[in-house]
Amino acid sequence: MTGIAENQENQVTGATIWLTGLPSAGKTTIAYELAGRLREEGHRVEVLDGDEIREFLSSGLGFSRADRDTNVRRIGFLAELLSRNGVKALVPVIAPYADSREAVRKRHGASGTAYLEVHVATPVEVCSVRDVKGLYAKQAAGEISGLTGVDDPYEEPESPDLRLESHTQSVQESAAALHALLTERGLA
Numbered sequence: 001m002t003g004i005a006e007n008q009e010n011q012v013t014g015a016t017i018w019l020t021g022l023p024s025a026g027k028t029t030i031a032y033e034l035a036g037r038l039r040e041e042g043h044r045v046e047v048l049d050g051d052e053i054r055e056f057l058s059s060g061l062g063f064s065r066a067d068r069d070t071n072v073r074r075i076g077f078l079a080e081l082l083s084r085n086g087v088k089a090l091v092p093v094i095a096p097y098a099d100s101r102e103a104v105r106k107r108h109g110a111s112g113t114a115y116l117e118v119h120v121a122t123p124v125e126v127c128s129v130r131d132v133k134g135l136y137a138k139q140a141a142g143e144i145s146g147l148t149g150v151d152d153p154y155e156e157p158e159s160p161d162l163r164l165e166s167h168t169q170s171v172q173e174s175a176a177a178l179h180a181l182l183t184e185r186g187l188a
């Protein structure tokens with residue numbers, strides 16, 4: 001039986017939930033869906049969205065391998081601070097490199113803070129049709145280069161805590177699967 005005390009304890013158990021995947025995979029959409037549900041349940045939640053972070057915390061960084069790595073490590077630093085202090089930090093950020101993601105996982109491990117890696121595994125063929133920001137079209141037209149998953153690497157997570165198939169699942173189903181994982185791990 002889940003008592004009130006236990007619920008309250010769960011609500012102050014922080015965790016970082018990193019949603020990695022290609023541009024237009026659905027990371028931001030799923031993160032906000034989950035955030036709404038967690039807030040309704042009384043959790044403290046922050047969403048560290050890639051675009052917002054790049055405007056401020058990571059302004060000045062570009063899209064080279066080194067800059068992308070720095071960006072992910074900075075966000076990981078912030079997420080760990082938040083989650084160590086009882087916040088559910090949802091991080092919908094591409095994070096294309098396995099090394100950078102591993103560094104973030106280790107930082108959480110060092111402080112014993114929960115860290116979940118979620119691969120939003122929408123295939124590039126689906127992402128490029130969704131093309132929320134028009135990046136795939138711009139890349140195809142030769143206006144930009146270095147698009148993750150097209151002409152820049154995306155290193156798929158080999159063993160994520162959860163893989164979401166956003167091309168065969170609704171946003172609500174994906175958020176529910178993620179919520180179920182949090183519950184299973186005693187985090188929601």
Ligand SMILES: Nc1ncnc2c1ncn2[C@@H]1O[C@H](COP(=O)(O)OP(=O)(O)OP(=O)(O)O)[C@@H](O)[C@H]1O
Binds near residue numbers: 025026133170
């Ligand atoms: N099952 C689904 N899950 C998530 N998004 C979906 C799904 N079906 C359709 N979509 C749509 O796909 C788009 C995903 O865009 P979103 O901004 O969430 O992607 P993203 O992964 O955050 O991309 P970026 O890396 O460019 O920020 C949205 O328009 C969303 O409504």
Ligand SMILES: [Mg+2]
Binds near residue numbers: 027028049050051092
């Ligand atoms: Mg996004």
